[in-house]
Structure formats: structure tokens, C-alpha cells
Amino acid sequence: MRRRELIGAVAMSAVLPLPSVLRAQQLFRLALTPVFLDNDAAVIERLRDALSAGMGRDIDLVQRRTYQEITGALLDGSVDAAWLCGYPFLQHRSQLSLLGVPVWRGQPRYQSYLIASAGDEASGLEELRGGVHAFSDPDSNSGFLVTASDLARMGETPDSFFARTIFTWGHRNVVRAVAGGLVRSGSVDGYVWEALAAVEPDLVAHTRIVSRSEWLGFPPFAARTDRMGDADVTALQRALLAMDRTGAGRKALDLLFLDRIAEPDIGLFDGIAARMAELRQPR
């Protein structure tokens, strides 16, 4: 059947130019936010293999530098679904729906870590005042929202509290910035930090956790609500939820240090919503 389609497409392309929309529809596109794996080709490969096998069709995994680009691509339809952070999901709650939530160490939750270099003796956020701080992404829950809302509670903003803040566009980069001494402290995804501790222990060894946030909803897989009925999207959801039961899926999950993908529960993200509300609240 695919071969027939391909032959047809080749035959058609000989007669008239193929509309780009048509091509885009033919390849299912899943966008990935820059989690720890964003520069590990093997992990990406395995995930694509698992999902392709699960969906019974080729899929394209799309990576972008910022969360905003991923969210934008999901909203404007240039990607069909995305694995994104709970924070941007909630920001666009009205347009997006959940497909599944990864389960990590037995629960679909994770923490945000405040980290500093291994030799730093700070015991809390307050003691990091006046330093240079690294955030992951302004649209990241663990890499920005948690620390920013903590500061908001203290009546501070990141710019008033820290001497300088930088965005590193990736959780692994936050760890690199702290480990290399570029910044004194950083806000990082606890799941990514723990995964890196297993994969790149030398890098992580240069950092230490200053404080951990409460448990918050793990970055979910989402799609545009208006496309939730599409066969492609439901096929992806099926594939995601069944990943831990297929060989390829199991391999991909192992590489990602995840247990499985669970049925979505919007209530998981109440914690993030509460922090969003605190940040928005004028002081």
C-alpha cells in the first residue's frame, strides 16, 4: 500500500508539482522539547523506531532550540504532536490536549533541582543571591518557572535577585554551565539531572543539588485539541501507551530511564498551575 502510494506520488510528481501540504501530511511529525536526550542521536533513533513500529508508519522527530518554537510549531500545525513541558502546555491549555504522561521512577512526576557547583556551600536559594544563574528556557517549568515563582514568593525577580541570568536552552546545558563554573547556580529538570548522573557522571559530579522542588507533573505528550480525533494522533497515543509492552518501546524507555507512558491526568499539573498563578500575581 505504501509502495503504491509512493509510485503514485512519483507518477504525479512527473506531471504536476506536489503541494508541500500533501507531503507534510504524509510524514507524521512529533516534536521534542530539549530534554536531556536532545543531543543523543541513539536515543532519538530508538524513540523514533519504537513509535514508528507502534504506529505502523514513518514518523519524523522534530527538535528545536527553544520551547517556544516547539509550542509554536504544535499550535500552527507544522508538527502533529509534541513532547513538551507542563508549563507551555498549561499556557496553551485551551488549545492543547494530553496524549500521555511518562512515568519516571514509579510516578508521573518529577522535581526541579536548584544546583550549584560541587564546592559551593549554599544551602538554599536565598544564599545564591548576587550570583550568576542559569535557566534552561523561559518556557520551562523546572528550568525557570519553579525558581522564578520561588523568587516571586520572596518578592524578587530573577533579574533583581541574581547579578545576571542566562538561558542555556537545554537542561544539560544548565548542568554544563554550573559544572564549568560559568554560573554559580542553575535551575534544572530533576529527571534530566538524574539521567545525566547515570550517563555522564563526570559532568554531574561537578554539581550538587542545593534544593529540590515539590513533585510536579512530568512533561507530557500533547496534541492540538482539534486534531485529537485524527487517526494519526490516536495511533500515536496508542503507540505511546503501549510502548512498555513492545521490545522496541522497552528499549527506548530504558534509554530514557522511563517506566512507561501513562494515561493522562490533567490533575497532575495543578502544582505547575499554582506556580504560574504565583508568578502572575502582582506584588
Add this chain to the structure above:
Amino acid sequence: MGVLMIVLGMVASQQVLRSLSRLHDDRLREIARLHVEGLSVALGPLVLHKDVWEVYDTLDRARSASDGQRMLFTVVADDRNRVLAATDPLRAPVDSNAAPFSEDASDLSALTASGNEPQVRVRAPLRVAGRTVGQIVTEIDVGDLVAERQRVSLYLLLANAGATALLAFAGYFLVARMLKPVTLLAQHMDDAGGAPSRIPESEIPKSDTELARLLRTFNAMTGAIDARTEAEKRLAERERFVSLGRLSSSLAHEINNPLGGLLNTVDTIRTYANRPEVVEKSVELLERGLVHLKDVSQAILDENRLDRVGLPLRQTDFDDLKLLFEPEAARKGQSLDWQVEADATDLATLPAAPVRQVVLNLLLNASAAAPEGGRISLSVRSQDGGIELTITDDGRGLSAQDLDRLMSSAPVAPGGGVGLRLVHDLVAGLEGRIRHAREAGRTSLAVFLPKREAA
């Protein structure tokens, strides 16, 4: 020759080292330029936007990409020279002053590895669209270049020293080989205490080179010298007879004069044969005359025979000389002051023949120089370590030519007698010396002869 080789070697080494140094500097500059330019292209826009993370990320990836290679440390500063990021943020924290890093860094064009520092620091401006937006300072590891240069320098010096030594040795060998005939010549020239000796034909190089010809010419010369020495010896031999010859007329008179008296005495004896007192007196007279004649003829005979007898010098030798010379002085009406006061043991250390010849020649010379009725003197005295013979006359003095003959060993100018030269040679043979003085109208020749070890 060797020194020249060494100097040449050093100059060559210096040149090679300088070229090597220039080559290394060029290579270093090229490395630094590529390194800095590559970073500049990547960093320019990031610095323009003061994107700390991206600058750090770029540096960090460049550093890990060149892990263990050249880049040791790089710091990037913005247009106000504040640190944006560095490969080692602990050394150059974000927002700190970058001046300490850029101050002692050199520009790309001035970069050199000649300081033998294992690392160099270079700075370059970061430009975006022709505008300087910041600065990059980077430390580059040139340890390998420095080590390579030091290694090459060492090898070069060793090789050069070796080559120089080899060349010097070869040069020495060649020159020694070339000089071998000259050495041979020098040896034979100075053989056996100054006298040249013939070089055996077997030692002369077979080839008909200049040197072989030189050696043959030398041999011919030694032959000539031998011949001349031989001739001089014969001449000296003859000189003795010449001295006697010069005395012959005086001696003839010396013999002839008494003969008249003696014949008269014989007549007297015949005439007064019956008067015993007259006869006795006449016989005495006759005896004295005959003894004198015997003495004179004995002195002449001795003079002729002396060279064959290695007799020591004695007082009587001077008596003989007086006997021989007195008639000559008397013939010219010259007075003779004769003083022989030397110690007999001192005299006996010297051979009689050459001393007699020297004294006789000098006396004859003095007599010839002194005018009729002039004054001639001989004194023989013991002196510290020898005896001194002094002969004076009141003649006009010795000519420069005569002095040359007497005092120097320079070749004798043709013409003139060989008497004085014979004196010189005999005195030299006895290791003595001659002093000449001319004062108050008198010529004085003092011959000092050192005592010789008893044979």
C-alpha cells in the same frame, strides 16, 4: 683551518636556526590565525548580542573538540572589555574585567614562539559587519613547537659539531699529508744539531711534484754545503801555512842573522885555536846561537804538526808563539808587550792547536795594522770560568768588512783574506766570544774562551 670550519659551522647553524625560528613563527601565526579566525566567525554575532551562554557553549565545544591540542584558555570580552565568557570561567568570571588577560597578550602579527615559553597569549578583535564588538584573548599551547625547535637545535648543533670535527680532522689529515715532505725537509735541515743532512732517495715522493723537486734541490744544496764545509776546512788548513808563510821572511832572517855571527865565531875559534879561553867563550856563543836556531825551527815544526796532536794548551805554547812572532815585530820595529799570566790549569782545559792559531792570526793581523815602530800587546788572563786573550795594536782599526768576518757568521764577501773568518770559526768552535773595542787610538780584540770539561 679547524677554527674556520668551526666558525663556518656555527654560522650555518645560526642561519638554519634562524630560518627554523622564522618557520616556526609563521606556523604558529598560521595556527593562531586559523584558531582565532574560526572562533571569531562563530563568536562575532554571539558577542554582538552579548549571549553569554552561546559564547561559552561555542568556546566549550571548541575546547573539547581540540581537547589536548592547542587551545589552553580563551576569554571573550565585549566592547567594554568585560568578560562575556571564558573556557575556564573560574579564571575569568562572567562580567569581570578582561584587561588582565588582554594586556600582556600579543597581536597576531607580532606573535612569536622565540620566547621558549610553552604557551603564548594572543588577542584579536571580534568584528561583525566591520564593527568591533569585542575582543578574544586566547592562550595557545606551543610546547610542541618549542620542544621541536629545541630538539632540532640540539640535533643541528650535534650534527654540525660532528661535521665540523670530521672536516677539521680530515683537513688536519690532508694538511699533515701535504706537509709530510715539508716536515721531512725540516727534520733533515735541522738534523744532528743544525747541520743539514741528505734526504734518502727512498723518502722522496715518487711523483715529480713541486715538493719532490724541492726535496731533490735540498739534497743538491746539502751536497753543496758539504762541499763548502770541506773547502773551508781545507782553507783553514792552508791558512796555517799562510800564517807561517807570512812569517817566513822574518823567520829566515831570524835564522840567517845568527848564522853570520856563528860563522864569525867559527873563524874566531880557527884563528885562536891555541887560546883556550877564547875558544871556550866562542863555543858558548856558538851553542847559544845553535840552541836559538833549534828553538825557532822546533816552533815552526810544532806549528805545522799541531793539528795532528790533541795536546792541551800550555805556557810554552805562548813562548813558541813569541819566538815565532817576535822577529816579525822586530822587523817592523814594533814593540811587543807580552803578558801571559793565566793559570796553567785553566789553560790546560783548552786545546793547544786552535788557540795557537787564533792568537797567531790576531797577532799577525795586529802587526799588519800597526805602523812601523808601533805597539802591539798580548795579554792572557784567567777570567771567571775561562781565559781571556786580549790583543791590541795602535793601527787604524778594523774595517767594517773585517769586523764582519770576525764577528758574524754571515757569508764572507768575496775578496780579502780568510784569516779573520778562521778566527771567528775557531772561537765559535770553542764556544767562545770575541769583543771588539776601539779607544784612544788602539784597537782591542778580546777573545773569551770558557773552560772546558776535562776530556
